[in-house]
Amino acid sequence: MRAWYHARTVGQKQAVWAWIFLALPLFFFIAIRLFPTGYTTYVSLTDWNLLRPKNFIGAANYLRLWNDPIFWQVFWNTFKYLLIGMPISLVLSFLVAYYLDQVRFLQGTIRALYFIPFLTTAAAMAWVWRWFYQPVPIGIFNLILVDLGFSQQPFLRSTSQALGSILAPAIWAGLGFQVVIFLAGLRAIPETYYEAARIDGVGRWTILKEITLPLLRPTILFLVVVSSIGFLRIFDKVYNMTVDGKGGPLNTTRPLVLNIYQLAFTDYRMGYAAAQTMVLFLVLLAVTVVQLRALRTK
Amino acid sequence: MIFGFDPSRDPRKILIWTLVALGGLVMIMPFAFMISTSLKGRGEVYDLRLVPLAPTLENYTYLFRETKFVRWFLNSFSIASISTISVLFFDSLAGYVLCKYRFKGRQVVFVAILSTLMIPTEMLVIPWYVMSKNMGWLDTYWGIMFPGMITGFGVFLMKQFFETVPDALIDAARIDGLGEFRIFWEVALPLVTPALSALAIFTFLGSWTAFLWPLIVTNSSSNYTVPVGLASFSGEFSTEWNMIMTGAAVATIPTLVVFILLQKYIIRGVILSGVKG
Helix, strand or coil: CHHHHHCCCHHHHHHHHHHHHHHHHHHHHHHHHHHHHHHHHHHCCECCCCCCCCCECCCHHHHHHHCCHHHHHHHHHHHHHHHHHHHHHHHHHHHHHHHHCCCCCCHHHHHHHHHHHHHCCHHHHHHHHHHHCCCCCCCHHHHHHHHCCCCCCCHHHCCCCHHHHHHHHHHHHHHHHHHHHHHHHHHCCCHHHHHHHHHCCCCHHHHHHHHHHHHCHHHHHHHHHHHHHHHHCCCHHHHHHCHHHCCCCCCCCCCHHHHHHHHHHCCCCHHHHHHHHHHHHHHHHHHHHHHHHHHHHC | CHHHCCCCCCHHHHHHHHHHHHHHHHHCHHHHHHHHHHCCCHHHCCCCCCCCCCCCCHHHHHHHHHCCHHHHHHHHHHHHHHHHHHHHHHHHHHHHHHHHCCCCCHHHHHHHHHHHHHCCHHHHHHHHHHHHHHHCCCCCHHHHHHHHCCCHHHHHHHHHHHCCCCHHHHHHHHHCCCCHHHHHHHHHHHHHHHHHHHHHHHHHHHHHHCCHHHHHHCCCHHHCCHHHHHHHHHHHCCCCHHHHHHHHHHHHHHHHHHHHHHHHHHHHHHHHHHHHC
């Protein structure tokens, strides 16, 4: 063995070491990521429920979800989280970053205040917000409303308000990350651009529209994708803010991931759950591909 | 003055500063209410003032004595620590090899690892569950940990950072007769400590806050992690909000401490991995 090794060229020796070092990570990625991806794809074509052997049933699970009103409700809920949450969080975080960038005094400290919610345990913060939404005399939001002379709101108990009530902490938690990335993007714009514009007497609004926003395009695209993926995968907050983690009332807050969780690990309908994870995967893949396309065109 | 303005004389700047700072204070109000309520006795819960009239640690004493929070805390801490050590070692080793070695198949391996970044956890939990069931890993530490022992993100991050280590340095070490592993361990690795610290913080926090997989794989309450334990505990204590806030505070305070101590590294890490990745 040793004689064989010493007879190798430098390049061959390197290859030997490369494969030795990579062996375990590579085994891990194949066994824990790549093989399971194929396995889920296969399970999605079976009627497996953990109790009896799998039967191959072709596209039956996909046909079933196509005709399943709960699936469509859940699918639409998931997109509501995305379509409302993503624009609001991007506009808010851009506004904060844009103005914070102009501030010098205690800038780092203020940035930290915005960033802290991003790092904390989502499950814990969901309970804090759930408490905020309680009726008088427990919940602070209703106390404030009543103090100001408005009527109490049902928030999490209402089919029309619950989704927005869960979205608020989701936006709150992700805001700081976006502010930090936007700030970094803003600082990467050379000061000379602004100086030139100022010498030309260009107004603040025009500078924002003609210089800042176009130059931030890669940053904005990156954040659109990251926050879209975050909202499409929402789970912890809904699980902890709805009664028994069911995504109620009447499934109005239930997102795709929660539906998959319930199907797979409460009802053990593995085949049907797997088919729904495939849908989630394809949606996430589409979002990423669109980003790569958009980045390439510029 | 920077950019030629004097903050004491520019009313626009003062207004901006005030609004941005107020927004920042609003952002941390949930933490303030959480901690303040965790220090309030049963009688004071409905009093929403921020500074408790009679601060007490009785909620914490109760939580530590009568519930399994201490156990959950130790579970989460051990799992996060072991995962972090494993991720640091294997991700940097794989990143180093993919960056510094030239061999047939390198590109294929890199693309394979990179492609795993596209696969969401949600798609993998069913096979992981089946695997754990067959191997007897359900409801064990290893069952909670195994999916996160090596991460594609970390391999990618470390590969990027090893680009900053000059090849000449590695070649010199090789000529000096240093073994391949010792070149990695003693020459290259010390030069990428900023990346390692960022990766360590993210891995630890990611493991500490993880919810979906621990919820699926644990069964008996003594194996819960903090977030899963908190969810089940809060469901039971559903009306005792001071206890729930105490539990939430116990789950959150470690992340706040980590942030306050390592703020600089965390923000820098977010920017490096966010903007470049």
